[in-house]
Amino acid sequence: MFVDELLFFMYIFAGFAGVLAILMVLLLIKYRHSGNQQLLKSIRDFMLCTVLIDFIYFYFTYHELKYNENVVTMAVRVLDMCAFIGQVYFWTIYMREKSLFKEDRYKTMNSASFVLIALCVLLAIVSYGSMMDDYYLPKEGINEYLPITIEIIIAVTLTFIDLWYLKAALPGVAQKVCRRLMVGITVLLTANGIWNAILVIGLLLGKLNTFIGYTIDPTPILIFATNIVTILLIINEDFTALFKSEDHEESKPGSLTATMDDLAETYFLTEREREIMELAYHKMTNPEIAEKLCISKYTVKNHMHHIFEKLGISTRAELSALIDENIAAS
Structure with missing residues (x-):
């Protein structure tokens, strides 16, 4: 009973963390109209699926504690699995948008x-x-296998999609922190999906306790960790739109402005x-x-760090040298 109550409260904490992440994304969408809306929306929808899963399992645990039975209607079962699938779908959209490589392979x-x-x-x-x-048991006349x-096909397919997109997207993500957080979320999603498949298979066989022991x-824990890591990703993410020279007045070739515009586009710098x-x-x-820009010096420091990472340099002196070399070359 203690373990069930502990799980019940952990679902509550996981839900709070998920709602907080969604609120953060909604605020960003509201106040960052010039930003990368697709990136923001993908994170928002991903978190909506995560919170939905949390509340479904919160309901399962609450119902079991109160009525000492675990009955799940058809609608809730289907919604639960579709939420797992939705997580993967919206997470792959985020990874695709985050990657700087917009190649035909996508x-x-x-x-x-x-x-x-x-x-x-x-x-x-x-x-x-x-x-x-x-009760997650095969209906009469249905072979349990x-x-x-x-269930195995779904679990393997979702795991494959997650890892496929991660492998394709990682080389195009400049920020080291974002790369680590992307790997972390993908691992948590994969682990949760595989564990969910194990639970369902155990229930279908009618041997859940012997199948997974105690x-x-x-x-x-996985949902809570996913929500926390996503919050860290939102904090470290730069949702401003990528710089595009076509959105600005054309500069004279070889000028400082033209050189910086070329560097910004080549290395996928944002407008800021x-x-x-x-x-x-x-x-x-x-x-x-x-x-000058009416932002905090810590925000400037964070942007400078991203610039250095994208350009493959580590000091302001190297930045100046890189720009001067490109001006001379043009």
Whole structure:
């Protein structure tokens, strides 16, 4: 009973963390109209799916504690699995948008992953909706290995999509912190998906306790960790739009402005990073830049760190040298 109560409260904490992350994204969307809306929306939708999963399992645990039974209706079963699938879908959208490499291969990946996600949703509706009863047992006349096979196919497919996009996106993410957080979230998603499949297979076999022993259910821990890591990602993420020279007046070739525009586009700097790079080149200190742009000096420091990472340099002297070399070359 103590373990069940502990899980109950852990789901509450996980839910609070998820709601906080969603609120942070909504605030960013509201006040950053010129930012990367697709990046923001993908994180928002990803967190909505995560919080939905949390509240579904919160309901499961509450119902079990109060009525000492674990009955799950068809609608809730299907919604639960579709939320897991939605997590993967919106997370892959984030990774695609975050990656700086906008290559043609993403067209193939997007088409293939969309088909695979649609297949998973269809299989989930068939399996969870028509092959299982309210206790996650096979309905009469249904061979237990049929829904088990479908569960394995869904788990393997979602894991493949997650790792496929992570492998493709990581080389195009300049910020080291964001790369680490992306890996962390992908690992947590994969672990939670595999664990959920193990639970469902154990229930279908009617041998959950013997199948997994008396292991404490890590689901609330995984959800809570996912929410916390996502909050850290939101804090460290730069949601401003990427710099595009076509959105600005054309500069004279070989000029300082044209050179900086080329560097900004080549190395995928944001509008704000392009602005700060020019001020830094003119020998302005972080406090001076902060005062001019009406932002904090810590924000300037963070932007400078991102600029250095993207350009592959580590000092202002190297930044000035890089710009001067490009002016001379042009």
